[in-house]
Amino acid sequence: MIITDSLATFGRYCLFMKRVFTLPDRWGVTARRTVAEISKLGLDSIPLVIVISLFIGAVCAIQMQLNIMSPLIPAYTVGLATREIVLLEFSNSILCLILAGKVGSNIASEIGTMRVTEQIDALEIMGVNSANFLVLPKIVGFVAFMPVLGILSMTTALVGGYLVAVFTDIFTISRYVYGLQALFQEWYVWYGLIKSLVFAFIIVSTTAFFGYHVKGGALEVGKASTNGVVASSILILFFDVILTKLMLQ
Amino acid sequence: MIEVKNVTKSFDDRTVLHNVSAKFFPGKTNLIIGQSGSGKTVLMKSLVGLLRPEEGQILFDGRDMMRMNISEQKELRKEIGMLFQGSALFDSETVLGNVMFPLRMFTEQSYDEMRARALFCLERVNLKGAEDKFPSEISGGMQKRVAIARAIALNPRYLFCDEPNSGLDPKTSILIDELLRDITREYNITTVINTHDMNSVLGIGENIVFINKGHREWVGCSAEVYTSTNETLNDFVFATRLFREVKEAHQLRAKN
Numbered sequence: 426m427i428i429t430d431s432l433a434t435f436g437r438y439c440l441f442m443k444r445v446f447t448l449p450d451r452w453g454v455t456a457r458r459t460v461a462e463i464s465k466l467g468l469d470s471i472p473l474v475i476v477i478s479l480f481i482g483a484v485c486a487i488q489m490q491l492n493i494m495s496p497l498i499p500a501y502t503v504g505l506a507t508r509e510i511v512l513l514e515f516s517n518s519i520l521c522l523i524l525a526g527k528v529g530s531n532i533a534s535e536i537g538t539m540r541v542t543e544q545i546d547a548l549e550i551m552g553v554n555s556a557n558f559l560v561l562p563k564i565v566g567f568v569a570f571m572p573v574l575g576i577l578s579m580t581t582a583l584v585g586g587y588l589v590a591v592f593t594d595i596f597t598i599s600r601y602v603y604g605l606q607a608l609f610q611e612w613y614v615w616y617g618l619i620k621s622l623v624f625a626f627i628i629v630s631t632t633a634f635f636g637y638h639v640k641g642g643a644l645e646v647g648k649a650s651t652n653g654v655v656a657s658s659i660l661i662l663f664f665d666v667i668l669t670k671l672m673l674q
Numbered sequence: 675m676i677e678v679k680n681v682t683k684s685f686d687d688r689t690v691l692h693n694v695s696a697k698f699f700p701g702k703t704n705l706i707i708g709q710s711g712s713g714k715t716v717l718m719k720s721l722v723g724l725l726r727p728e729e730g731q732i733l734f735d736g737r738d739m740m741r742m743n744i745s746e747q748k749e750l751r752k753e754i755g756m757l758f759q760g761s762a763l764f765d766s767e768t769v770l771g772n773v774m775f776p777l778r779m780f781t782e783q784s785y786d787e788m789r790a791r792a793l794f795c796l797e798r799v800n801l802k803g804a805e806d807k808f809p810s811e812i813s814g815g816m817q818k819r820v821a822i823a824r825a826i827a828l829n830p831r832y833l834f835c836d837e838p839n840s841g842l843d844p845k846t847s848i849l850i851d852e853l854l855r856d857i858t859r860e861y862n863i864t865t866v867i868n869t870h871d872m873n874s875v876l877g878i879g880e881n882i883v884f885i886n887k888g889h890r891e892w893v894g895c896s897a898e899v900y901t902s903t904n905e906t907l908n909d910f911v912f913a914t915r916l917f918r919e920v921k922e923a924h925q926l927r928a929k930n
Binding site for chain 2: 450454542543547549550553
Protein backbone atom coordinates (compact mmCIF):
# COMPACT_ATOMS: atom_id res chain seq x y z
CA MET A 426 0.00 0.00 0.00
CA ILE A 427 2.73 2.45 0.99
CA ILE A 428 4.76 1.47 -2.07
CA THR A 429 1.85 1.91 -4.48
CA ASP A 430 0.91 5.23 -2.85
CA SER A 431 4.51 6.43 -3.10
CA LEU A 432 4.71 5.40 -6.75
CA ALA A 433 1.42 7.16 -7.48
CA THR A 434 2.70 10.34 -5.78
CA PHE A 435 5.97 10.11 -7.70
CA GLY A 436 4.00 9.71 -10.93
CA ARG A 437 1.92 12.80 -10.14
CA TYR A 438 5.13 14.68 -9.27
CA CYS A 439 6.61 13.76 -12.68
CA LEU A 440 3.46 14.90 -14.50
CA PHE A 441 3.53 18.12 -12.48
CA MET A 442 7.16 18.73 -13.43
CA LYS A 443 6.27 18.07 -17.08
CA ARG A 444 3.73 20.91 -16.84
CA VAL A 445 6.21 23.15 -15.03
CA PHE A 446 8.99 22.69 -17.59
CA THR A 447 7.14 23.84 -20.68
CA LEU A 448 7.90 26.98 -22.62
CA PRO A 449 6.32 30.00 -20.91
CA ASP A 450 3.44 31.79 -22.65
CA ARG A 451 5.13 35.13 -22.02
CA TRP A 452 8.91 35.22 -21.55
CA GLY A 453 8.81 38.81 -20.32
CA VAL A 454 6.28 38.01 -17.59
CA THR A 455 8.24 34.91 -16.54
CA ALA A 456 11.49 36.90 -16.41
CA ARG A 457 9.90 39.58 -14.22
CA ARG A 458 8.43 36.95 -11.92
CA THR A 459 11.82 35.21 -11.71
CA VAL A 460 13.48 38.44 -10.55
CA ALA A 461 10.73 38.88 -7.96
CA GLU A 462 11.26 35.31 -6.73
CA ILE A 463 15.03 35.86 -6.45
CA SER A 464 14.23 38.78 -4.18
CA LYS A 465 11.58 36.94 -2.15
CA LEU A 466 13.18 33.51 -1.82
CA GLY A 467 16.87 34.40 -2.15
CA LEU A 468 17.62 37.91 -0.91
CA ASP A 469 15.18 37.61 1.96
CA SER A 470 17.02 34.47 3.14
CA ILE A 471 20.35 36.25 3.48
CA PRO A 472 19.89 37.42 7.11
CA LEU A 473 18.94 33.88 8.21
CA VAL A 474 21.90 32.39 6.34
CA ILE A 475 24.32 34.87 7.89
CA VAL A 476 23.09 34.38 11.46
CA ILE A 477 23.01 30.59 11.30
CA SER A 478 26.33 30.25 9.46
CA LEU A 479 28.11 32.63 11.82
CA PHE A 480 27.07 30.72 14.93
CA ILE A 481 27.53 27.24 13.47
CA GLY A 482 31.01 28.20 12.23
CA ALA A 483 31.91 29.48 15.70
CA VAL A 484 30.50 26.37 17.42
CA CYS A 485 32.34 24.07 14.99
CA ALA A 486 35.65 25.78 15.74
CA ILE A 487 35.12 25.58 19.50
CA GLN A 488 34.05 21.93 19.34
CA MET A 489 37.08 21.03 17.22
CA GLN A 490 39.46 22.66 19.65
CA LEU A 491 37.82 21.08 22.71
CA ASN A 492 37.62 17.58 21.24
CA ILE A 493 40.99 17.22 19.59
CA MET A 494 43.29 18.60 22.23
CA SER A 495 46.26 16.30 21.86
CA PRO A 496 49.99 16.93 21.44
CA LEU A 497 49.91 14.50 18.49
CA ILE A 498 47.46 16.55 16.48
CA PRO A 499 48.74 19.78 14.90
CA ALA A 500 47.15 22.98 16.26
CA TYR A 501 46.05 24.12 12.81
CA THR A 502 43.63 21.16 12.64
CA VAL A 503 40.92 23.37 14.17
CA GLY A 504 40.85 25.63 11.10
CA LEU A 505 41.22 22.73 8.69
CA ALA A 506 38.45 20.61 10.24
CA THR A 507 36.09 23.61 10.55
CA ARG A 508 36.69 24.42 6.89
CA GLU A 509 36.06 20.83 5.77
CA ILE A 510 32.83 20.56 7.78
CA VAL A 511 31.58 23.87 6.44
CA LEU A 512 32.49 23.18 2.79
CA LEU A 513 31.44 19.53 2.69
CA GLU A 514 28.25 19.46 4.73
CA PHE A 515 27.13 22.56 6.57
CA SER A 516 26.95 25.15 3.80
CA ASN A 517 24.97 22.88 1.52
CA SER A 518 23.12 20.03 3.27
CA ILE A 519 22.44 21.56 6.68
CA LEU A 520 21.84 25.01 5.23
CA CYS A 521 19.34 23.58 2.74
CA LEU A 522 17.57 21.65 5.50
CA ILE A 523 17.11 24.96 7.30
CA LEU A 524 16.05 26.74 4.11
CA ALA A 525 13.56 23.94 3.42
CA GLY A 526 11.77 25.15 6.54
CA LYS A 527 11.81 28.82 5.60
CA VAL A 528 11.54 28.83 1.81
CA GLY A 529 9.65 25.52 1.49
CA SER A 530 6.86 26.40 3.89
CA ASN A 531 6.54 29.81 2.22
CA ILE A 532 6.13 28.22 -1.23
CA ALA A 533 3.73 25.47 -0.13
CA SER A 534 1.50 27.84 1.81
CA GLU A 535 1.50 30.49 -0.93
CA ILE A 536 0.57 28.05 -3.70
CA GLY A 537 -1.78 26.10 -1.42
CA THR A 538 -3.66 29.29 -0.52
CA MET A 539 -3.90 30.18 -4.20
CA ARG A 540 -5.40 26.73 -4.80
CA VAL A 541 -8.05 26.91 -2.08
CA THR A 542 -9.02 30.49 -2.97
CA GLU A 543 -9.51 29.41 -6.61
CA GLN A 544 -6.75 31.68 -7.93
CA ILE A 545 -5.16 28.69 -9.67
CA ASP A 546 -8.52 27.76 -11.22
CA ALA A 547 -8.80 31.38 -12.41
CA LEU A 548 -5.43 31.06 -14.16
CA GLU A 549 -6.42 27.75 -15.75
CA ILE A 550 -9.73 29.11 -17.04
CA MET A 551 -7.89 32.06 -18.59
CA GLY A 552 -5.80 29.52 -20.49
CA VAL A 553 -2.63 30.07 -18.47
CA ASN A 554 -0.51 27.01 -17.60
CA SER A 555 -0.67 27.67 -13.85
CA ALA A 556 2.06 25.17 -12.92
CA ASN A 557 4.49 26.78 -15.34
CA PHE A 558 3.42 30.32 -14.48
CA LEU A 559 3.70 29.90 -10.71
CA VAL A 560 6.44 27.35 -10.17
CA LEU A 561 9.01 27.80 -12.96
CA PRO A 562 10.06 31.31 -11.80
CA LYS A 563 10.46 29.99 -8.24
CA ILE A 564 12.64 27.07 -9.35
CA VAL A 565 14.79 29.17 -11.69
CA GLY A 566 15.07 32.03 -9.20
CA PHE A 567 15.99 29.96 -6.17
CA VAL A 568 18.32 27.56 -7.99
CA ALA A 569 20.09 30.52 -9.65
CA PHE A 570 20.53 32.31 -6.34
CA MET A 571 21.53 29.23 -4.30
CA PRO A 572 25.27 29.48 -5.14
CA VAL A 573 25.25 33.01 -3.72
CA LEU A 574 23.70 31.75 -0.49
CA GLY A 575 26.13 28.80 -0.44
CA ILE A 576 29.24 30.95 -0.84
CA LEU A 577 27.89 33.49 1.65
CA SER A 578 27.29 30.69 4.14
CA MET A 579 30.80 29.23 3.64
CA THR A 580 32.41 32.63 4.12
CA THR A 581 30.30 33.60 7.13
CA ALA A 582 30.81 30.25 8.87
CA LEU A 583 34.60 30.53 8.51
CA VAL A 584 34.40 34.11 9.78
CA GLY A 585 32.45 32.74 12.78
CA GLY A 586 35.40 30.49 13.65
CA TYR A 587 37.76 33.40 13.13
CA LEU A 588 35.78 35.56 15.58
CA VAL A 589 36.15 32.86 18.23
CA ALA A 590 39.90 33.16 17.80
CA VAL A 591 39.68 36.95 18.00
CA PHE A 592 37.47 37.19 21.09
CA THR A 593 38.66 34.17 23.08
CA ASP A 594 41.98 32.52 23.80
CA ILE A 595 40.79 29.00 22.92
CA PHE A 596 43.08 28.96 19.85
CA THR A 597 45.18 31.54 18.04
CA ILE A 598 44.23 33.49 14.94
CA SER A 599 47.38 32.50 13.08
CA ARG A 600 46.87 28.75 13.68
CA TYR A 601 43.20 29.04 12.64
CA VAL A 602 44.02 30.94 9.44
CA TYR A 603 46.86 28.53 8.65
CA GLY A 604 44.42 25.64 9.13
CA LEU A 605 41.92 27.23 6.77
CA GLN A 606 44.57 27.33 4.05
CA ALA A 607 46.18 23.96 4.70
CA LEU A 608 45.56 21.06 2.28
CA PHE A 609 42.81 23.04 0.54
CA GLN A 610 40.99 21.27 -2.26
CA GLU A 611 39.09 23.54 -4.61
CA TRP A 612 36.84 20.67 -5.69
CA TYR A 613 35.20 20.67 -2.27
CA VAL A 614 33.78 24.14 -2.97
CA TRP A 615 32.38 22.96 -6.30
CA TYR A 616 31.08 19.80 -4.67
CA GLY A 617 29.22 21.89 -2.07
CA LEU A 618 27.77 24.21 -4.68
CA ILE A 619 26.62 21.38 -6.94
CA LYS A 620 24.90 19.71 -4.00
CA SER A 621 23.21 22.95 -2.99
CA LEU A 622 21.84 23.39 -6.54
CA VAL A 623 20.25 19.94 -6.41
CA PHE A 624 18.85 20.60 -2.94
CA ALA A 625 17.45 23.98 -4.01
CA PHE A 626 15.58 22.25 -6.84
CA ILE A 627 14.26 19.63 -4.40
CA ILE A 628 13.05 22.26 -1.93
CA VAL A 629 11.11 24.30 -4.48
CA SER A 630 9.71 21.49 -6.62
CA THR A 631 8.63 19.30 -3.69
CA THR A 632 6.94 22.00 -1.64
CA ALA A 633 5.33 23.52 -4.74
CA PHE A 634 3.98 20.06 -5.62
CA PHE A 635 2.41 19.67 -2.18
CA GLY A 636 0.96 23.20 -2.26
CA TYR A 637 -0.40 22.83 -5.79
CA HIS A 638 -2.33 19.66 -4.96
CA VAL A 639 -4.03 20.92 -1.80
CA LYS A 640 -7.71 20.08 -1.50
CA GLY A 641 -9.87 21.67 1.17
CA GLY A 642 -9.22 24.77 3.26
CA ALA A 643 -6.79 26.46 5.61
CA LEU A 644 -6.18 23.30 7.64
CA GLU A 645 -5.12 21.38 4.55
CA VAL A 646 -2.81 24.23 3.48
CA GLY A 647 -1.04 23.92 6.83
CA LYS A 648 -0.78 20.14 6.44
CA ALA A 649 0.55 20.48 2.89
CA SER A 650 3.14 22.96 4.10
CA THR A 651 4.32 20.58 6.83
CA ASN A 652 4.29 17.56 4.51
CA GLY A 653 6.20 19.50 1.86
CA VAL A 654 8.94 20.52 4.30
CA VAL A 655 9.22 16.98 5.72
CA ALA A 656 9.34 15.38 2.27
CA SER A 657 11.92 17.85 0.96
CA SER A 658 14.08 17.36 4.08
CA ILE A 659 14.05 13.59 3.66
CA LEU A 660 14.84 13.91 -0.04
CA ILE A 661 17.73 16.30 0.74
CA LEU A 662 19.25 13.73 3.13
CA PHE A 663 18.69 10.90 0.65
CA PHE A 664 20.30 12.79 -2.22
CA ASP A 665 23.11 13.92 0.09
CA VAL A 666 24.15 10.28 0.44
CA ILE A 667 23.89 9.63 -3.29
CA LEU A 668 25.75 12.78 -4.36
CA THR A 669 28.49 12.26 -1.76
CA LYS A 670 29.01 8.72 -2.99
CA LEU A 671 29.02 9.85 -6.62
CA MET A 672 31.23 12.92 -6.31
CA LEU A 673 33.69 12.16 -3.52
CA GLN A 674 34.43 8.49 -3.95
CA MET B 675 -24.74 29.87 -27.71
CA ILE B 676 -23.57 27.11 -25.41
CA GLU B 677 -25.28 23.78 -25.74
CA VAL B 678 -24.94 20.94 -23.25
CA LYS B 679 -25.98 17.58 -24.63
CA ASN B 680 -26.51 14.50 -22.46
CA VAL B 681 -23.68 15.24 -20.06
CA THR B 682 -22.95 12.64 -17.39
CA LYS B 683 -20.33 13.11 -14.70
CA SER B 684 -19.42 10.73 -11.87
CA PHE B 685 -17.01 10.76 -8.96
CA ASP B 686 -15.95 7.20 -8.12
CA ASP B 687 -19.26 5.32 -7.80
CA ARG B 688 -21.42 8.43 -7.36
CA THR B 689 -23.06 9.92 -10.46
CA VAL B 690 -23.49 13.66 -9.92
CA LEU B 691 -24.87 14.64 -13.34
CA HIS B 692 -27.29 12.30 -15.13
CA ASN B 693 -27.64 12.87 -18.85
CA VAL B 694 -28.11 16.65 -18.49
CA SER B 695 -28.99 18.74 -21.53
CA ALA B 696 -29.44 22.53 -21.63
CA LYS B 697 -29.02 25.57 -23.85
CA PHE B 698 -27.53 28.92 -22.83
CA PHE B 699 -28.26 31.88 -25.10
CA PRO B 700 -26.16 34.94 -26.03
CA GLY B 701 -27.31 38.30 -24.75
CA LYS B 702 -29.35 36.65 -22.01
CA THR B 703 -28.66 36.00 -18.35
CA ASN B 704 -28.77 32.21 -18.17
CA LEU B 705 -29.13 30.84 -14.65
CA ILE B 706 -28.32 27.41 -13.30
CA ILE B 707 -30.20 26.95 -10.05
CA GLY B 708 -30.58 24.10 -7.62
CA GLN B 709 -30.11 23.09 -4.02
CA SER B 710 -26.69 22.61 -2.48
CA GLY B 711 -25.30 19.27 -3.70
CA SER B 712 -27.66 19.13 -6.69
CA GLY B 713 -24.78 19.16 -9.18
CA LYS B 714 -24.93 22.75 -10.45
CA THR B 715 -21.31 23.53 -9.52
CA VAL B 716 -20.19 20.31 -11.23
CA LEU B 717 -22.13 21.37 -14.32
CA MET B 718 -20.50 24.82 -14.21
CA LYS B 719 -17.00 23.34 -13.76
CA SER B 720 -17.68 20.96 -16.65
CA LEU B 721 -18.74 23.91 -18.82
CA VAL B 722 -15.49 25.79 -18.20
CA GLY B 723 -13.34 22.68 -18.59
CA LEU B 724 -12.19 22.29 -14.99
CA LEU B 725 -13.93 18.90 -14.91
CA ARG B 726 -14.26 16.44 -17.76
CA PRO B 727 -17.60 14.61 -18.06
CA GLU B 728 -17.56 10.93 -18.99
CA GLU B 729 -20.29 11.30 -21.58
CA GLY B 730 -22.00 13.98 -23.63
CA GLN B 731 -21.09 17.09 -25.56
CA ILE B 732 -20.47 20.70 -24.57
CA LEU B 733 -20.79 22.88 -27.65
CA PHE B 734 -19.55 26.48 -27.74
CA ASP B 735 -21.23 27.87 -30.87
CA GLY B 736 -20.97 24.42 -32.41
CA ARG B 737 -17.41 23.71 -31.23
CA ASP B 738 -17.30 20.62 -29.02
CA MET B 739 -15.06 21.42 -26.07
CA MET B 740 -14.60 17.76 -25.17
CA ARG B 741 -13.14 16.92 -28.57
CA MET B 742 -10.70 19.84 -28.66
CA ASN B 743 -6.96 19.36 -28.35
CA ILE B 744 -4.98 21.38 -25.80
CA SER B 745 -4.18 24.30 -28.11
CA GLU B 746 -7.81 24.54 -29.30
CA GLN B 747 -8.96 24.54 -25.66
CA LYS B 748 -6.44 27.25 -24.89
CA GLU B 749 -7.82 29.39 -27.71
CA LEU B 750 -11.38 28.80 -26.51
CA ARG B 751 -10.46 29.81 -22.98
CA LYS B 752 -9.37 33.21 -24.22
CA GLU B 753 -13.04 33.72 -25.12
CA ILE B 754 -14.17 32.79 -21.61
CA GLY B 755 -14.40 35.05 -18.57
CA MET B 756 -15.18 33.70 -15.15
CA LEU B 757 -16.33 35.23 -11.91
CA PHE B 758 -15.58 32.95 -8.95
CA GLN B 759 -17.54 32.62 -5.75
CA GLY B 760 -14.65 34.07 -3.72
CA SER B 761 -13.64 36.47 -6.53
CA ALA B 762 -10.22 34.70 -6.89
CA LEU B 763 -8.34 37.96 -7.30
CA PHE B 764 -4.56 37.71 -7.21
CA ASP B 765 -3.49 38.91 -3.76
CA SER B 766 -0.09 40.13 -4.90
CA GLU B 767 -1.53 42.39 -7.61
CA THR B 768 -3.37 45.69 -7.25
CA VAL B 769 -6.89 46.12 -8.57
CA LEU B 770 -5.42 47.54 -11.79
CA GLY B 771 -2.87 44.71 -11.97
CA ASN B 772 -5.65 42.14 -11.65
CA VAL B 773 -7.67 43.65 -14.48
CA MET B 774 -4.56 44.08 -16.65
CA PHE B 775 -3.46 40.48 -16.04
CA PRO B 776 -5.34 38.80 -18.93
CA LEU B 777 -4.31 41.66 -21.22
CA ARG B 778 -0.63 41.16 -20.29
CA MET B 779 -0.88 37.43 -20.90
CA PHE B 780 -2.85 37.38 -24.13
CA THR B 781 -2.47 40.64 -26.02
CA GLU B 782 0.38 42.48 -27.67
CA GLN B 783 -0.84 45.87 -26.43
CA SER B 784 1.50 48.47 -25.00
CA TYR B 785 1.38 49.24 -21.30
CA ASP B 786 -0.58 52.45 -21.91
CA GLU B 787 -3.15 50.63 -24.04
CA MET B 788 -3.57 47.89 -21.44
CA ARG B 789 -3.89 50.45 -18.67
CA ALA B 790 -6.50 52.39 -20.64
CA ARG B 791 -8.52 49.23 -21.29
CA ALA B 792 -8.29 48.16 -17.63
CA LEU B 793 -9.37 51.60 -16.43
CA PHE B 794 -12.30 51.50 -18.88
CA CYS B 795 -13.39 48.11 -17.48
CA LEU B 796 -13.06 49.39 -13.92
CA GLU B 797 -15.12 52.44 -14.79
CA ARG B 798 -17.74 50.16 -16.36
CA VAL B 799 -18.16 48.38 -13.01
CA ASN B 800 -18.19 51.73 -11.15
CA LEU B 801 -14.79 51.29 -9.56
CA LYS B 802 -13.00 54.36 -10.78
CA GLY B 803 -10.36 55.45 -8.28
CA ALA B 804 -9.76 52.04 -6.72
CA GLU B 805 -7.08 50.92 -9.17
CA ASP B 806 -4.12 51.27 -6.78
CA LYS B 807 -5.72 49.36 -3.91
CA PHE B 808 -4.95 45.71 -3.16
CA PRO B 809 -7.79 43.13 -3.00
CA SER B 810 -7.41 42.89 0.79
CA GLU B 811 -8.11 46.62 1.07
CA ILE B 812 -11.53 46.59 -0.62
CA SER B 813 -14.93 45.17 0.35
CA GLY B 814 -16.40 41.88 -0.87
CA GLY B 815 -18.76 43.67 -3.24
CA MET B 816 -15.89 45.68 -4.71
CA GLN B 817 -13.85 42.50 -5.10
CA LYS B 818 -16.72 40.98 -7.07
CA ARG B 819 -16.80 44.03 -9.33
CA VAL B 820 -13.03 43.86 -9.86
CA ALA B 821 -13.45 40.20 -10.79
CA ILE B 822 -16.17 41.17 -13.29
CA ALA B 823 -13.88 43.86 -14.73
CA ARG B 824 -11.09 41.26 -15.07
CA ALA B 825 -13.50 38.79 -16.66
CA ILE B 826 -14.63 41.28 -19.33
CA ALA B 827 -11.16 42.77 -20.01
CA LEU B 828 -10.59 40.55 -23.04
CA ASN B 829 -14.13 41.06 -24.43
CA PRO B 830 -15.20 37.47 -23.76
CA ARG B 831 -17.95 35.75 -25.71
CA TYR B 832 -18.87 33.63 -22.71
CA LEU B 833 -19.07 34.71 -19.09
CA PHE B 834 -19.47 32.23 -16.22
CA CYS B 835 -20.35 33.33 -12.71
CA ASP B 836 -20.26 30.97 -9.76
CA GLU B 837 -22.48 32.20 -6.93
CA PRO B 838 -21.83 35.91 -7.65
CA ASN B 839 -24.00 37.02 -4.72
CA SER B 840 -22.62 34.79 -1.99
CA GLY B 841 -21.49 36.73 1.06
CA LEU B 842 -22.97 40.01 -0.15
CA ASP B 843 -25.70 42.12 1.42
CA PRO B 844 -29.03 42.25 -0.53
CA LYS B 845 -28.42 45.74 -1.90
CA THR B 846 -24.95 44.89 -3.22
CA SER B 847 -26.32 41.59 -4.59
CA ILE B 848 -28.88 43.48 -6.65
CA LEU B 849 -26.15 45.84 -7.92
CA ILE B 850 -24.02 42.86 -9.01
CA ASP B 851 -27.04 41.19 -10.66
CA GLU B 852 -27.93 44.34 -12.57
CA LEU B 853 -24.33 44.86 -13.60
CA LEU B 854 -24.12 41.31 -14.96
CA ARG B 855 -27.41 41.70 -16.82
CA ASP B 856 -26.38 45.05 -18.32
CA ILE B 857 -22.94 43.77 -19.40
CA THR B 858 -24.53 40.67 -20.90
CA ARG B 859 -26.89 42.76 -23.04
CA GLU B 860 -24.36 45.46 -23.87
CA TYR B 861 -21.72 43.06 -25.23
CA ASN B 862 -24.09 40.24 -26.30
CA ILE B 863 -22.24 37.77 -24.06
CA THR B 864 -23.49 34.28 -23.28
CA THR B 865 -23.62 34.63 -19.52
CA VAL B 866 -24.16 31.58 -17.31
CA ILE B 867 -24.76 32.26 -13.63
CA ASN B 868 -24.74 29.54 -11.02
CA THR B 869 -26.87 30.70 -8.10
CA HIS B 870 -29.32 29.80 -5.38
CA ASP B 871 -30.17 33.44 -4.68
CA MET B 872 -33.91 33.78 -5.22
CA ASN B 873 -33.65 37.53 -5.83
CA SER B 874 -31.44 36.74 -8.83
CA VAL B 875 -33.80 34.00 -10.04
CA LEU B 876 -36.83 36.28 -10.01
CA GLY B 877 -34.95 39.45 -10.93
CA ILE B 878 -32.63 38.66 -13.83
CA GLY B 879 -33.40 35.06 -14.85
CA GLU B 880 -34.07 35.17 -18.58
CA ASN B 881 -33.28 31.49 -19.11
CA ILE B 882 -33.32 29.34 -15.98
CA VAL B 883 -32.13 25.73 -15.81
CA PHE B 884 -33.19 24.01 -12.59
CA ILE B 885 -30.99 21.07 -11.58
CA ASN B 886 -32.28 18.60 -9.02
CA LYS B 887 -30.33 15.55 -7.82
CA GLY B 888 -28.16 15.66 -10.94
CA HIS B 889 -31.09 15.79 -13.37
CA ARG B 890 -32.37 18.74 -15.37
CA GLU B 891 -35.70 19.22 -13.67
CA TRP B 892 -37.10 22.34 -15.30
CA VAL B 893 -36.28 25.07 -17.85
CA GLY B 894 -37.95 28.47 -18.21
CA CYS B 895 -37.70 32.18 -17.48
CA SER B 896 -38.37 34.11 -14.26
CA ALA B 897 -41.97 34.91 -15.26
CA GLU B 898 -42.65 31.21 -15.81
CA VAL B 899 -41.32 30.37 -12.34
CA TYR B 900 -44.43 32.00 -10.85
CA THR B 901 -46.78 29.87 -12.91
CA SER B 902 -44.86 26.62 -12.88
CA THR B 903 -46.61 23.56 -11.49
CA ASN B 904 -43.34 21.75 -10.86
CA GLU B 905 -43.51 20.96 -7.14
CA THR B 906 -39.76 20.55 -6.66
CA LEU B 907 -39.12 23.92 -8.28
CA ASN B 908 -41.83 25.59 -6.21
CA ASP B 909 -40.49 24.02 -3.01
CA PHE B 910 -37.04 25.33 -3.86
CA VAL B 911 -37.81 28.84 -5.11
CA PHE B 912 -40.66 29.66 -2.76
CA ALA B 913 -39.23 28.02 0.33
CA THR B 914 -39.46 31.15 2.48
CA ARG B 915 -42.62 32.96 3.55
CA LEU B 916 -41.40 36.15 1.90
CA PHE B 917 -41.11 34.54 -1.51
CA ARG B 918 -44.44 32.71 -1.09
CA GLU B 919 -46.04 36.09 -0.49
CA VAL B 920 -44.25 37.49 -3.52
CA LYS B 921 -45.69 34.64 -5.58
CA GLU B 922 -49.20 35.19 -4.26
CA ALA B 923 -48.94 38.92 -5.00
CA HIS B 924 -47.70 38.16 -8.49
CA GLN B 925 -50.57 35.73 -9.16
CA LEU B 926 -53.10 38.21 -7.80
CA ARG B 927 -51.72 40.92 -10.05
CA ALA B 928 -51.89 38.55 -13.02
CA LYS B 929 -55.57 37.79 -12.29
CA ASN B 930 -56.50 41.45 -12.06
